[in-house]
Amino acid sequence: MRIGGKNYNVRTGLAIFIGISIISAIVIMFLDIDRDTWSSLKKIKPEYGLLACMLMTAQWCFNGVRFRILVNSFGNDVSFLTSLKAFMSNIFMSAMTPSQTGGGPLQIYVLNRAGVPVVEAFTGCLMGAVLTVLCLVVSTLGILLLKPTLRLELGSHIAYIFIIVCIVFFFMFILFTMSLVNIRVVKRIVGRWMLIITKAIKLRKGMLITGRVMNGLDQYSKCMTMYAKTRKYKVFVAGLFTMASISANSTIAPVILRGLNIRHEFLNVFLIQFVLSFISYFSPTPGASGIAEFSNYWMMSSIDIDKSMLGIYTLIWRFFTSFFGVTIGGFVVLSLVKGKKKNLSNAPSVKVKDEG
Numbered sequence: 001m002r003i004g005g006k007n008y009n010v011r012t013g014l015a016i017f018i019g020i021s022i023i024s025a026i027v028i029m030f031l032d033i034d035r036d037t038w039s040s041l042k043k044i045k046p047e048y049g050l051l052a053c054m055l056m057t058a059q060w061c062f063n064g065v066r067f068r069i070l071v072n073s074f075g076n077d078v079s080f081l082t083s084l085k086a087f088m089s090n091i092f093m094s095a096m097t098p099s100q101t102g103g104g105p106l107q108i109y110v111l112n113r114a115g116v117p118v119v120e121a122f123t124g125c126l127m128g129a130v131l132t133v134l135c136l137v138v139s140t141l142g143i144l145l146l147k148p149t150l151r152l153e154l155g156s157h158i159a160y161i162f163i164i165v166c167i168v169f170f171f172m173f174i175l176f177t178m179s180l181v182n183i184r185v186v187k188r189i190v191g192r193w194m195l196i197i198t199k200a201i202k203l204r205k206g207m208l209i210t211g212r213v214m215n216g217l218d219q220y221s222k223c224m225t226m227y228a229k230t231r232k233y234k235v236f237v238a239g240l241f242t243m244a245s246i247s248a249n250s251t252i253a254p255v256i257l258r259g260l261n262i263r264h265e266f267l268n269v270f271l272i273q274f275v276l277s278f279i280s281y282f283s284p285t286p287g288a289s290g291i292a293e294f295s296n297y298w299m300m301s302s303i304d305i306d307k308s309m310l311g312i313y314t315l316i317w318r319f320f321t322s323f324f325g326v327t328i329g330g331f332v333v334l335s336l337v338k339g340k341k342k343n344l345s346n347a348p349s350v351k352v353k354d355e356g
Contacts, residue, residue: 017095017326020289021318028297029311048259052252052320059248060325063087066131066241067107071124073231076116085332086110092329095287095322104129110336119219127227127235130176131242136278137169139246143271168282180228183221187214250274252320257305260313264305272299287326293318 064084071078086107094103104125111121179186194210227235250273257264279295280288297314301307 014096017286017289020285021287021293021323024290024293025315025318028293028314031297031311043261045259045261048255052255052259055248055252055255056320056324059245060084060087062241062245062248063128066238066245067124067128069234069238069241070127071111071116071121073124073227073234074117074120076120078111078114078116082110082114085336086114088325088329088332089336090329091325092333095289095326095329097286106333113336119216122216123224123227127224128238128242131235131239132246132281133168135239135242135246136274136281139243139274140278141166141169143274147271179221180224183217187217190214190217246274246277249277249321253317256313256316256320260309260316262305262309262313264303268303269300272303275299287322292322 061084064080064087067087068078068080068083071083089110090103090107092103093106097103107125108118108121111124112118116124191210191214194213195207198207198209250270253273254264254266254269257269276292276296276299280292283291285291293314296317297310300313301310305313
């Protein structure tokens with residue numbers, strides 16, 4: 001797939017995502033399945049699966065609304081449906097690329113097709129990412145600091161997560177603040193690195209590409225300044241929808257446990273999901289495959305729940321928090337690709353008169 005002049009090998013990414021997920025599922029199921037597992041499956045309460053679907057849909061809708069607010073802050077008129085399609089495309093492409101790097105460009109591409117200038121689409125998506133990271137970091141820090149009993153239950157390894165959270169938060173805060181306060185410093189750093197890279201790979205149009213990037217940073221600075229000075233209220237509202245989205249996603253886990261008839265402390269399971277979301281967001285594997293499953297297994301096994309059902313729970317949890325969204329996002333992307341091919345095939349052809 002080609003997005004914004006860059007090729008993405010979707011088939012390879014999808015194969016890696018599915019392959020790692022299947023291997024993780026087999027390992028987890030092998031660790032936990034026993035006779036008690038099959039007898040416990042008879043006690044499943046299917047109505048909680050419907051509730052999990054509602055929470056999952058609510059999470060998607062919250063994200064669709066928040067990106068619509070951010071992009072329309074610049075005077076655009078993007079519909080909720082277009083914003084939702086852009087977000088679902090993001091989910092699909094994030095599962096196809098390492099560190100979930102491909103989701104953003106595809107989301108920008110979808111918004112640009114809807115008439116949003118690339119720089120404004122990029123700025124809106126970047127602000128959405130900043131709000132997500134900020135909410136995850138603040139909530140994770142707050143949970144680890146204010147709930148010491150949970151830290152003890154998760155074990156000594158939680159200290160490493162705590163350190164990573166602090167480092168990421170500090171780095172993101174410095175970079176974001178610098179881009180608002182002194183864009184010239186950011187331009188100098190980016191410009192020098194762009195020139196070094198283009199010279200190293202011997203790009204003929206290195207200066208032209210660097211110039212375009214510098215121009216893009218100028219436009220980005222104007223958009224971010226507009227956010228900071230005249231669109232604070234909309235950013236705040238988008239932040240509330242971001243937190244609502246994360247909270248809805250975090251509620252899915254305790255609902256699944258209730259449906260599996262597994263005793264648990266609702267608050268502990270709910271708070272653990274924030275930490276898991278943080279880990280998954282920065283995972284280097286496509287769609288956090290493997291890392292999400294084993295992180296969930298490790299954290300949930302440290303609290304007092306039925307171990308014979310832990311493997312089944314992990315797979316169902318992963319289905320609602322990832323696999324289902326990736327599947328829906330795949331259908332959205334497929335419809336976009338088919339629509340693009342249809343437009344190209346319907347384009348008027350130019351006939352050349354043969355004079356010879």
